[in-house]
Amino acid sequence: MSHIYNLAIIGAGPAGIATAVESYLQGIRDIVLLEKDVNHNSTIRKYYKDNKRVDKDWKGQKVELDGRIYFVDGTKETTLDFFDEILDYHSVELQTHVEVQTIEKKDGYFEVFMAGKSIQAKKVVVTIGRMGKPNKPSYKIPSTIKKKIAYTLDGCSEGEKVLVVGGGDSAVEYAVDLSEKNEVAICYRRETFRRANPTNQTNIANAIMHKEVRPILGINIDGLEDDDGKVKVLFNGAEDETFDRVIYAIGGTTPSSFLAGSGIKELDGKPVHDDNYETNVAGLFVAGDITQESGGSIALGLNHGYAIACFIQGDCLVAK
Ligand SMILES: Cc1cc2nc3c(=O)[nH]c(=O)nc-3n(C[C@H](O)[C@H](O)[C@H](O)COP(=O)(O)OP(=O)(O)OC[C@H]3O[C@@H](n4cnc5c(N)ncnc54)[C@H](O)[C@@H]3O)c2cc1C
Incomplete structure (x- = not known):
């Protein structure tokens, strides 16, 4: 033995x-x-x-x-x-x-x-x-745009139009951080960021107020499509929109x-x-x-x- x-x-x-x-x-x-x-x-x-x-x-x-x-x-x-x-x-x-x-x-x-x-x-x-194994969305991600879908900030370059999905601390921190060098929107199925801690709630409120992060709140996503190599996001209750990258921060x-x-x-x-x-x-x-x-x-x-x-x-x- x-x-x-x-x-x-x-x-x-x-x-x-x-x-x-x-x-x-x-x-x-x-x-x-x-x-x-x-x-x-x-x-x-x-x-x-x-x-x-x-x-x-x-x-x-x-x-x-x-x-x-x-x-x-x-x-x-x-x-x-x-x-x-x-x-x-x-x-x-x-x-x-x-x-x-x-x-x-x-x-x-x-x-x-x-x-x-x-x-x-x-x-x-x-x-x-x-x-x-980070949480992934339930809808299918087309294989042609898989490289544009991320669960961390890795690979994200300056100047990209990015959608962050999630409403907890990680999502809020990613969105606020990226907004320094990118056009950023954050999509969360609830209307508020109440799950985030007080500091992050203040940071995201300020970023939204100063138009550094665009909120898409109370909205779910139905699916994703390839839009000429970019990611078209099919929102349920808002107009579809195309992004360079989508980052899921959902645990x-x-x-x-x-x-x-x-x-x-x-x-x-x-x-x-x-x-x-x-x-x-x-x-x-x-x-x-x-x-x-x-x-x-x-x-x-x-x-x-x-x-x-x-x-x-x-x-x-x-x-x-
Ligand atoms: C973006 C983000 C921001 C966060 N910010 C904070 C914060 O500010 N403050 C805070 O307190 N918490 C924060 N957290 C949460 C915190 O990181 C976690 O609660 C903590 O890391 C959990 O520790 P753990 O040891 O349980 O697991 P982990 O930190 O996940 O560690 C697990 C380890 O196990 C290894 N491992 C996995 N599978 C195997 C295997 N089969 N064999 C051998 N090794 C394996 C992994 O490589 C990893 O190193 C944050 C989380 C995220 C995602």
Whole structure:
């Protein structure tokens, strides 16, 4: 039998890093953190625009931090530096470029399978978030304009006429940011941006007032068409309009097949777990955005990590 880690954590986002570091601080050793991307925090790297303001109380949710990781408001860059530092400072083995495919419970331990290899661990925490598969519209996207449809700001160039779809914080931040160098409209099915936090509500109100962002509110989209290589948006209740690019910022999805493949039950779009974030499979935990239907945050993920670390600390994992 090869080496058995005390703890394996799948996904090195805020919840995964917090679970690793808080567990280390509780005295647990021999922890491995498995990340599919080339570096930790791929959601922050891919979906946050450069210099984005990072709010601790995201979406207006006030979260008191329970654990020992002192996270404060900052920017995308300071937040990534912060996670770099806490990983450097605590002895956690981070393996990048390893996508976990499934987790299998064996006799007294777990086997964690990746392409071409597997590792063993006594306990496993799944913190893979929901942004691996961003939410997509229900209507079909014509293949000829797929390159003009995006879920992040990547590939967006200056001077494009852009439609941002969504009404939460991410959509509002994308629209306001793009409006500095682009003609921007924002389409949201509701009449107001009440889901966004107060700062973002003020920012979008100002951008609309100064005609930097054009609101298309209380309107749904019926479909998209190719208009000579551009995207014609078929609005339900407003005139159709053509854009250079359409960006959907409508959240992410539950990784159901991953959960099912690992034996984790799902109810109402969320993995089933108890107050300690332990799933129906004893010793297998979930934390972070994956536990939320929508509306997770960095601070919430940090608290989940702390709770799990406290729970498993007494369980024969303490350093010798
Ligand atoms: C545009 C945008 C702006 C936001 N702004 C804020 C903000 O200002 N403040 C705030 O608190 N929150 C903000 N959020 C929300 C915040 O980013 C999330 O709540 C947080 O990242 C969730 O952490 P997590 O660890 O649960 O998941 P994630 O951060 O999604 O991390 C999951 C990690 O798991 C990895 N992974 C996925 N599948 C596998 C696999 N099979 N094997 C191995 N690794 C895998 C991923 O690559 C990723 O690194 C924002 C979100 C978005 C999209």
